[in-house]
Amino acid sequence: MAWTKLFILLLVTYQGDCVLRAINSYISGFERQSVSVKCAYDQGYAGYVKYWCRGEDWDNCETVQQSDSQSQGNKIVINDFRGVFTVTINSLEKSDAGTYWCAIQRWGYDYNAHLQLEVKEGVSTLSVRNSAISGFEGQAASMQCSYNMGYSTFVKYFCRGDRSWNCEIMRKTSQSQKNGDKFFLTDDKTRGVFTMTINRLEKSDVGSYWCGIEKLGHNNQYAVVRLDVKKGVSSLSVSNGHVSGFEGRATSMQCSYNLRYSNFVKYWCRGDKPSNCITLHKKNETQKTTDKFFIRDDENRGVFTMTINSLERSDTGSYWCGIEKLDNNKSSAVVKLSVVEGVSTLSVSANNISGFEGQAASVQCFYHLEYSTFAKYWCRGDKSRNCDILTNTSKPQTRGDKIVINDNQDRGVFTVTFNRLERSDSGSYWCGIEKLGHNVNAVVTLTVLQAFLTSEGNETNAAGTIRKNLLSIIVGSCGTIFIIAMIVLVLAILHRRRTGLQNKSVDTNDCYATISNVQGINENEYMVLNRKIENEYMVLNRNKLPSEAQNRTGGSNGKEENIYSET
Structure with a gap:
C-alpha cells in the first residue's frame, strides 16, 4: 500500500512538472521596487484558481495570495491570461527574499513549481x-x-x-x-x-x-x-542643441544672431557654464582651415559656425557660442557635443549578393552599438551621396513589402530583405545610418540571375537546369551500364551452353567457331544479334548526349563522327 501511494505521488508530481512551470527559476529585484514572475500552465487549467505560496518545502509552504481573493492595492497581485499567470510583488523589502511556489488549486494534489527570489539593496534609481x-x-x-x-x-x-x-x-x-x-x-x-x-x-x-x-x-x-x-533674446540662438561626430572626422555647430551684431566679435568657448568656459577661437584671430577649431561668420545671414577637425573622444562636452558686446556683457548659447567611435563600425555581411528572379535576397549591415537609436536606411545609386532612399527604419512596413528592413538594436545589426526579385533590380545599393554632417554608408552590389523556362512552360532557375542535366547524365550512364550488362549476360549464357556440349572440338581462341557450335544459334544469327545490340547502344547514348554533341553525329554525307570519346 505504501509503495502504491509513493507511486501515485511521484506520478502526480511528474505530471505537475509538465502542467505547470516557472519561466525563470531565479529572479531578483531591488528594495522599494517591483518584480514580476511568470508561470506557464496547460490551457486545460485556465478556469482553475492560481495561488502564490511561500516556504522552503512544498508540504509546509504558506499561501500568500490567490487569484480569486485579491483587491486593488495589494502588495502581491496575480494576473491570469492565456496560459500564463503573472505574480507581481510591489514595494520589495529584504524580508521578501526566499523560496516561493506558483501553484494551481485542484482536487487531490495541487500542481506546483518553485523558484527563488533575491532582493538586492535599494538604490536611488x-x-x-x-x-x-x-x-x-x-x-x-x-x-x-x-x-x-x-x-x-x-x-x-x-x-x-x-x-x-x-x-x-x-x-x-x-x-x-x-x-x-x-x-x-x-x-x-x-x-x-x-x-x-x-x-x-x-x-x-x-x-x-x-x-x-x-x-x-x-x-x-x-x-x-x-x-x-x-522670451527670446535678439542676440543668440542655436538651431540644434545637441550634435555628434565620429573620431578622426569633423563636425560643425552653428549659432544665429541678430544682424545688428554682424560687426561684433564672435567666439566659441568650452565649459560647464558660460561664466568659466575657456575660449577656443575668436572671429578676429588669425586662422587656417586645417586648425583644430575653425570659425566662419556669414554676416549676411547672421550665422557663425565652428568646425572641430580631427575629433577625439575627449572633445565630448558643452560648447558656448558668444558675442562680445560694447558693454562687455557676453550673450551665449550652449551646444552639447558627443563624439562616438569611428565610421569603420559599419560593415556588411557581403559586398556582393545575388538571387534569382521571383525569389528573395538578404544582406546584413553591422554597426557599433553607439548607433543603436539612429535611423537606418537602404538606398540605391552609384554614389552614396546621391542615392535614392528606398526604405528606412522609421517608415512603417509589412512583410509583403518589396523591401523590408529590420533593426536589431541589441545585436547592432539591421537586415534588408529584397522580395520578388526582377532583373531590373540589379545594381549598387547602400546600407546607411542617418547622422549629422554626413551619413555613414557601406556598399552592396546585387546581381539578379535569370530564371529559365522548361518545355512545359514552368519557370525554373539555373540550379534546376544543372540538376536536370546531371540527372540526364546519370540516366545515360545507367543505360550504358544496362547494355553492357546485357552483353555480358548473353556471352555468359553462350559460354555456359558451350561448356555443356559433348564430343565437340572447340578452338577457344576462335569466338565465332565457338558460337557456331551453340545449339539453336549459328554464326550469322549471332552477328545479327550483336549488331542490333550495338545499334541500340549508340541510339540510346546519342539521345542522352547534349544537343551540340548530337549535331556532330551526322552531316550532308550521312557519316557519323566519333562522339563517344567525349562521354
Missing part, C-alpha cells in the same frame, strides 16, 4: 541634476537624469504632464531619432546618465517633465524637471 531649468525661445535646453548602473540596459524615457502616472511620453531610448528632432534623447550607459534636449524652444514648452525607466510590471521610477522658457 533616478535623480536629476537640476530640478528646474530654463531656456530662451528659439534656442535649446537640456535636462539630465542619473540612474543606478543596474538599469543600464533598461528603456528610459521623458514624458510631460502634471503627474507622473498620466504624463505624455515625448521620447524613448528605444525609438529611432535623428539630431534635428524637436526632442532628442541620449543615454550614456558608461556614466549612468540619460539626457533629453528640447530644440527650438517655444513658450508652449513650459511645464513639468518626468524622466522614467521602464520596468517589469509597471513604470514606477520617476524624477521631475520643471522647464521655463523665457
Whole structure:
C-alpha cells in the first residue's frame, strides 16, 4: 500500500512538472521596487484558481495570495491570461527574499513549481541634476537624469504632464531619432546618465517633465524637471542643441544672431557654464582651415559656425557660442557635443549578393552599438551621396513589402530583405545610418540571375537546369551500364551452353567457331544479334548526349563522327 501511494505521488508530481512551470527559476529585484514572475500552465487549467505560496518545502509552504481573493492595492497581485499567470510583488523589502511556489488549486494534489527570489539593496534609481531649468525661445535646453548602473540596459524615457502616472511620453531610448528632432534623447550607459534636449524652444514648452525607466510590471521610477522658457533674446540662438561626430572626422555647430551684431566679435568657448568656459577661437584671430577649431561668420545671414577637425573622444562636452558686446556683457548659447567611435563600425555581411528572379535576397549591415537609436536606411545609386532612399527604419512596413528592413538594436545589426526579385533590380545599393554632417554608408552590389523556362512552360532557375542535366547524365550512364550488362549476360549464357556440349572440338581462341557450335544459334544469327545490340547502344547514348554533341553525329554525307570519346 505504501509503495502504491509513493507511486501515485511521484506520478502526480511528474505530471505537475509538465502542467505547470516557472519561466525563470531565479529572479531578483531591488528594495522599494517591483518584480514580476511568470508561470506557464496547460490551457486545460485556465478556469482553475492560481495561488502564490511561500516556504522552503512544498508540504509546509504558506499561501500568500490567490487569484480569486485579491483587491486593488495589494502588495502581491496575480494576473491570469492565456496560459500564463503573472505574480507581481510591489514595494520589495529584504524580508521578501526566499523560496516561493506558483501553484494551481485542484482536487487531490495541487500542481506546483518553485523558484527563488533575491532582493538586492535599494538604490536611488533616478535623480536629476537640476530640478528646474530654463531656456530662451528659439534656442535649446537640456535636462539630465542619473540612474543606478543596474538599469543600464533598461528603456528610459521623458514624458510631460502634471503627474507622473498620466504624463505624455515625448521620447524613448528605444525609438529611432535623428539630431534635428524637436526632442532628442541620449543615454550614456558608461556614466549612468540619460539626457533629453528640447530644440527650438517655444513658450508652449513650459511645464513639468518626468524622466522614467521602464520596468517589469509597471513604470514606477520617476524624477521631475520643471522647464521655463523665457522670451527670446535678439542676440543668440542655436538651431540644434545637441550634435555628434565620429573620431578622426569633423563636425560643425552653428549659432544665429541678430544682424545688428554682424560687426561684433564672435567666439566659441568650452565649459560647464558660460561664466568659466575657456575660449577656443575668436572671429578676429588669425586662422587656417586645417586648425583644430575653425570659425566662419556669414554676416549676411547672421550665422557663425565652428568646425572641430580631427575629433577625439575627449572633445565630448558643452560648447558656448558668444558675442562680445560694447558693454562687455557676453550673450551665449550652449551646444552639447558627443563624439562616438569611428565610421569603420559599419560593415556588411557581403559586398556582393545575388538571387534569382521571383525569389528573395538578404544582406546584413553591422554597426557599433553607439548607433543603436539612429535611423537606418537602404538606398540605391552609384554614389552614396546621391542615392535614392528606398526604405528606412522609421517608415512603417509589412512583410509583403518589396523591401523590408529590420533593426536589431541589441545585436547592432539591421537586415534588408529584397522580395520578388526582377532583373531590373540589379545594381549598387547602400546600407546607411542617418547622422549629422554626413551619413555613414557601406556598399552592396546585387546581381539578379535569370530564371529559365522548361518545355512545359514552368519557370525554373539555373540550379534546376544543372540538376536536370546531371540527372540526364546519370540516366545515360545507367543505360550504358544496362547494355553492357546485357552483353555480358548473353556471352555468359553462350559460354555456359558451350561448356555443356559433348564430343565437340572447340578452338577457344576462335569466338565465332565457338558460337557456331551453340545449339539453336549459328554464326550469322549471332552477328545479327550483336549488331542490333550495338545499334541500340549508340541510339540510346546519342539521345542522352547534349544537343551540340548530337549535331556532330551526322552531316550532308550521312557519316557519323566519333562522339563517344567525349562521354
